Amino acid sequence: MAVVAIKDSDVENAASMDDLDDAARHLQDIAGITTGDVAGQCLNEDAWRNNDHRGRVRLLKDWLKTEVLYEN
Numbered sequence: 001m002a003v004v005a006i007k008d009s010d011v012e013n014a015a016s017m018d019d020l021d022d023a024a025r026h027l028q029d030i031a032g033i034t035t036g037d038v039a040g041q042c043l044n045e046d047a048w049r050n051n052d053h054r055g056r057v058r059l060l061k062d063w064l065k066t067e068v069l070y071e072n
Helices: 008-015 020-031 037-042 045-050 053-069
Strands: none
Touching (some): 020 045, 020 053, 037 053, 045 053
16 A cells, blocks of 8 residues: 555544544555654644644645655
8 A cells, every 4th residue: 555545534634533543544544654753753742732624734745755765
């Protein structure tokens, strides 16, 4: 699997989650990402708490763009 397996609806669902770790894990499971290294570099709790749904979608999509760079 890969990041391309994640659909926009998956990102929307993840952005609705209150817990950032749960949201990231949800998308990592879909994409088959086994480590949180890149997510840990790109995402942070303060930004998650301070953004609305639309902002969270943007944060997740930005992270996933970076995640693609590290796929084998």
